[in-house]
Amino acid sequence: MCKVVKQKKGDGRISVSLLCYTRQPTDREEANNEDVALSMHLAVRSAISGAWEPLNADYGIFFAAGVPAPGLSPQARLACTSSAAPTAGKSDMKGALGQGPDTSGADAVIPGEDLDLKSLIDPFILRLPDGTFAVLATQVARGGQEDGSEKDSFLLAHSSDLLAYRRLPSVRVVGATGIHRPRAALVHEGSSCAVYWDDDQGRLCMALVDDLLQTGQIAAIKNLDAHDSANVNDPLPQSDLEMIRQGCGREDIRPGNIIKVDNSELEALAGRFGRTYDTSVRAGEVTVHLDGGSGESRLRAARQAMDRVASTPALLGYSDGSQATRQVDWDPDQLAELGRGMADGSLCTGDHISIRGRVRQTIYPVPFARQRADPSIFRWSWRGKPLCMFIATEDQDGNCVDPRGGRTHMPLRVASDIAGLSDEAGGREHEIDLLRKGDRNSEGRVMTGCFWAPEIHMIGGRLSILFMPCFDGEAVNPDGSLNDRAGLPDMWTGCCHIMQLRKDEAGEDLDPRLPDNWTRPSPILRADGGALNPVQRISLDMTVLEDSGTWYYAWQQLGSVWIATFDPGRPERLSGEPRQIIVPEFAWDNMIAEGPNALVHDGRIFMIYSGSLVGIDYTTGLVTAPAGVGADLTNPQVWSKLDYPLQKSGLYNGQWQLGTGHGMWSEDEDGNMLYVFHNAKLEGGRYLGRDAQVRRVHWSADGMPILDMQTDEELDPTRALVSLEVNVV
Numbered sequence: 001m002c003k004v005v006k007q008k009k010g011d012g013r014i015s016v017s018l019l020c021y022t023r024q025p026t027d028r029e030e031a032n033n034e035d036v037a038l039s040m041h042l043a044v045r046s047a048i049s050g051a052w053e054p055l056n057a058d059y060g061i062f063f064a065a066g067v068p069a070p071g072l073s074p075q076a077r078l079a080c081t082s083s084a085a086p087t088a089g090k091s092d093m094k095g096a097l098g099q100g101p102d103t104s105g106a107d108a109v110i111p112g113e114d115l116d117l118k119s120l121i122d123p124f125i126l127r128l129p130d131g132t133f134a135v136l137a138t139q140v141a142r143g144g145q146e147d148g149s150e151k152d153s154f155l156l157a158h159s160s161d162l163l164a165y166r167r168l169p170s171v172r173v174v175g176a177t178g179i180h181r182p183r184a185a186l187v188h189e190g191s192s193c194a195v196y197w198d199d200d201q202g203r204l205c206m207a208l209v210d211d212l213l214q215t216g217q218i219a220a221i222k223n224l225d226a227h228d229s230a231n232v233n234d235p236l237p238q239s240d241l242e243m244i245r246q247g248c249g250r251e252d253i254r255p256g257n258i259i260k261v262d263n264s265e266l267e268a269l270a271g272r273f274g275r276t277y278d279t280s281v282r283a284g285e286v287t288v289h290l291d292g293g294s295g296e297s298r299l300r301a302a303r304q305a306m307d308r309v310a311s312t313p314a315l316l317g318y319s320d321g322s323q324a325t326r327q328v329d330w331d332p333d334q335l336a337e338l339g340r341g342m343a344d345g346s347l348c349t350g351d352h353i354s355i356r357g358r359v360r361q362t363i364y365p366v367p368f369a370r371q372r373a374d375p376s377i378f379r380w381s382w383r384g385k386p387l388c389m390f391i392a393t394e395d396q397d398g399n400c401v402d403p404r405g406g407r408t409h410m411p412l413r414v415a416s417d418i419a420g421l422s423d424e425a426g427g428r429e430h431e432i433d434l435l436r437k438g439d440r441n442s443e444g445r446v447m448t449g450c451f452w453a454p455e456i457h458m459i460g461g462r463l464s465i466l467f468m469p470c471f472d473g474e475a476v477n478p479d480g481s482l483n484d485r486a487g488l489p490d491m492w493t494g495c496c497h498i499m500q501l502r503k504d505e506a507g508e509d510l511d512p513r514l515p516d517n518w519t520r521p522s523p524i525l526r527a528d529g530g531a532l533n534p535v536q537r538i539s540l541d542m543t544v545l546e547d548s549g550t551w552y553y554a555w556q557q558l559g560s561v562w563i564a565t566f567d568p569g570r571p572e573r574l575s576g577e578p579r580q581i582i583v584p585e586f587a588w589d590n591m592i593a594e595g596p597n598a599l600v601h602d603g604r605i606f607m608i609y610s611g612s613l614v615g616i617d618y619t620t621g622l623v624t625a626p627a628g629v630g631a632d633l634t635n636p637q638v639w640s641k642l643d644y645p646l647q648k649s650g651l652y653n654g655q656w657q658l659g660t661g662h663g664m665w666s667e668d669e670d671g672n673m674l675y676v677f678h679n680a681k682l683e684g685g686r687y688l689g690r691d692a693q694v695r696r697v698h699w700s701a702d703g704m705p706i707l708d709m710q711t712d713e714e715l716d717p718t719r720a721l722v723s724l725e726v727n728v729v
Contacts, residue, residue: 015263017045018162019052019248020123020135020256025144028616029658029682031059031649034143035587035617038119039063039644040135040256042162042273043248044266052248055273057651061644062165063586064118064139064155068109076108079560079580079636080115082167082643108580111559111591117142119587120155123256124183124236125162126212129190133159134212136182136195139170142587154182154197158213161265163272163702165643173197173207173218183257184212185235196234199223204234271320271701277713280317281359283328285725290342290349302342305726306335314359314722316715322701326715327670328722330357338726351728359720362668363711365424366653367691371395372411373678374541374595375692377418377666378456380463382509386669389414389512390421391434391454391465392678395689401470402437402449402489410435410451410467414513418668418694434465434499434515437489441469441497442522442572448472449489453541453595455664459551460568463501463512466553468540469521470494478537496532496542496555497521498571522572524553526564532578533557541662545598547605548630554607556594560584561609563634581623581636584611588619588645595662599673600627602703607639608646610661615687616680618661620647620707647677647707657693658682663707665697673697675707 023037039060043052055061065082077083109115120137121144127133135157141147153170173179178200187194193212197205204224209215236257244255261269286308291301313325334355341347369375372392380387390413396403411431413421421427437448447469454467473483473490483490499521502510510517524542526532532539535558542555553574554563561582564574584593589611598607605625612618623639625631631638649658659680666674675697678690696714698706 016047016261016266017258018125018261018269019043019045019244019258020125021248021253022121022123022256023058024252024254026252029656031658033617034119035590035612036060036648038121038140038144038587040120040123040137041253042269044261044269052250055269056644059644059648059650060588061162061273062120062123062135062157062159063588063643064120064137065167066115066117066585069114069116072109072114073107076114076580079109079583080585081583081636081639081641082585083115108558109560109583111584111593115583115585115591117585117587117591118147119144121254122181124181125257125259126184126186126193126235127259128212129186133162134184135159135165136184138180138182150179152176152179154179156212156215161268162261163268164640168213169216171195171215171218173221175219175221176205177201179205181236181241183234183236185233187233194233196236267320268702272704274320275713276318276320276322276698276700276706276709278316278716278719279319281314281716281719281722282317283312283314283357283722283724285727286312287727287729288338288342289729290347295343298343298345302339305342306339309335309338309355309724309726312724314357316359318698318701320701322699324672324698326672327360328357328724329360330355330724342728347728349729353726353728355724355726357722357724359715359722360670361711361715361720362419364419364694365422366655366693367679367681368422368676368694369413369427369692370423371397371681371689372692373400373690374453374662375676375678376455376664377421377674377676377694379418379667379669380458380512382512386416387414387512388416388418388421388669389456390427390692391456392692393450393452393454395678398687398689400450400452400689401491406437406449406489408437408449408451408489409433410454412513418674422694432513432515434518435469435521440520442520445471447521450491450494452494453662455543455597457544459498459500459544459571462503463509464544464571465499465518466496466524466542466544467499467521468494468496468538468542492536492538494538494540496524496539496553498524500571524566524572525574526578527574527576529573532562532574541595543597543664545600545605545607545633547600547627547633550630550633552633554581554596554598556592556596559592559594561593561596565634576634579634579636581634581639582607582609582621582641585641586611586643588612588648589621590617593621597664599665601673601699601705603627604703605633606665606705608663608665610663611645612661614659614680614690616649616658616682618659618680619645619649620661620663620677622646622705646705649679650708652695652708653710659690660693668696673699673705675705677707 025034025037026032040062042055123137137155139149153172156168157165159165180198182197207218207221288305291297373395375392413427450470452468471493473485539557562578564578565576582593595610605627622642657679663677681688
């Protein structure tokens with residue numbers, strides 16, 4: 001008989017029970033299709049009500065990674081940063097990307113051909129002797145059907161905190177006749193581990209291993225009968241599982257096991273996967289200085305004091321321990337009274353004044369811009385005047401190739417503030433067509449459609465727009481097949497282009513609102529002058545980032561994100577070889593990774609990207625890399641990938657927003673970070689295209705961006721009114 005070891009907890013202070021489970025799939029409109037439901041979810045038991053409270057809005061937290069094909073080169077596999085090891089089988093989804101020649105020779109992972117997406121069921125969490133966690137589960141095919149792996153193997157992963165996971169090679173059990181509900185218990189004072197499972201006949205089986213995390217194969221197995229003493233050590237017998245199922249209060253889940261977590265672990269889980277909300281607002285106090293000199297100097301001191309008070313922000317505290325600052329609109333009458341008192345001498349040293357104000361919180365319209373997808377907002381100063389620019393893909397009724405009856409265009413909006421760019425403020429009526437169908441690029445080719453994913457950036461001191469136009473299709477595709485878009489705008493002809501704002505003879509920027517002030521769009525080519533994507537032609541969603549003096553383009557081709565260096569003085573050519581850095585390895589990103597956009601924050605590069613096909617399943621993923629240390633950002637191993645979507649379909653201010661994604665980092669007039677993105681519009685089951693939205697970003701206590709903070713979570717409306725104590729010295 002094996003002696004089961006009581007599991008060690010993180011710090012010994014047990015505070016709550018944690019349940020792992022998968023969900024029963026419902027439908028896409030509830031963000032709970034098979035791709036989402038068949039992953040490990042977590043819920044904590046409320047200390048008040050005893051009810052199970054789902055984390056991450058009842059969305060998956062740990063997903064099975066896709067299995068790369070065995071014939072991939074080591075170089076190609078580098079971008080599969082979450083996949084543990086190849087299997088013996090080739091995916092049966094070859095050709096899912098549609099047009100294009102045979103890609104089998106490409107030194108890259110081709111989603112749909114070289115990567116077989118997976119799901120999981122029956123998760124089980126084991127706390128290891130060092131306080132970290134092992135996760136065991138049964139791998140299934142995407143959608144939930146058996147994929148053959150359950151005959152003799154199970155999934156295994158390691159996590160230090162249940163926030164991030166390291167997938168290990170699947171454990172193979174030699175001689176097994178089916179492995180279902182894998183689970184494990186520490187035995188022999190924690191020096192070894194007993195692994196249990198049910199075989200195809202429902203018999204309980206067990207094997208002893210020295211180190212679960214180092215176990216790639218199990219050879220010695222034991223079939224247990226009802227009278228075997230090892231039976232009593234089964235960590236999750238069917239009877240206990242049934243009790244969990246009946247006691248959890250939910251019929252829509254398939255439970256795994258329950259473990260205990262301590263206070264610090266609970267705080268970390270709640271901080272990452274719970275709701276973060278405003279708990280305090282404080283303005284504090286400021287000191288202003290009187291001037292005993294002439295009237296002019298007193299006036300100057302008074303103006304400085306008023307400016308000092310007017311620019312004093314409020315400090316907001318949040319439930320996870322994080323903080324943020326927000327500007328305050330201070331009472332103008334009280335500000336003027338402060339200024340008069342300092343100027344005419346009626347205020348003296350030692351006086352104290354309290355000034356009232358309201359914390360500034362611009363609430364942007366929802367939607368911000370109808371049928372505008374892949375949005376970009378850029379704040380700029382032109383000849384001393386603030387300009388806010390909004391540009392996006394035209395997506396009338398979901399047609400982004402040749403919308404408006406073929407009158408394809410690139411719509412630009414310009415206003416003095418961000419709110420003025422919205423439909424509600426008349427932004428649509430004042431749109432400027434920077435490009436229209438029939439305009440030519442720098443090669444003289446007629447651009448006839450698309451104008452996809454325009455982004456505004458400053459490159460080499462010049463205002464620039466990166467985007468993808470497309471052209472009329474040829475009679476046949478490159479693979480020799482007939483082209484159903486012959487003579488019509490054909491998305492597969494599209495490729496990344498750049499256009500830049502011209503300058504006058506004095507080197508001053510011309511007015512960006514005039515189309516003729518922009519250069520003709522130029523295709524962005526490889527260093528040797530070849531196309532970015534020689535395999536399928538199409539390249540899109542280009543963005544730019546700079547780190548440690550090196551400039552990079554990142555874009556989508558072959559269903560994944562690629563990156564390469566370039567010289568900002570010659571932005572139409574790469575200077576280095578493109579490399580694949582993000583592959584869609586999870587069911588939630590559904591064979592595509594696109595729309596990259598990067599931001600540097602607190603020493604880290606945060607690159608968001610979008611997964612799943614355009615529509616109501618669209619999601620936002622995240623990879624990060626160190627900033628400012630000269631890391632080679634073309635090396636996929638430099639990037640760390642989040643296991644679950646950073647943003648997904650969900651409720652925002654009480655209303656569902658489906659298919660959220662293709663976002664861009666921006667900022668508001670006060671320097672607060674914004675996230676600009678689109679969501680899918682669905683009415684009566686009919687897809688009506690995508691609408692642009694604008695939200696503020698909150699940075700959590702553990703350094704992660706929160707993209708779905710509700711308006712009253714950002715600022716508790718009962719705390720919006722504040723007072724500032726002004727000390728006169």
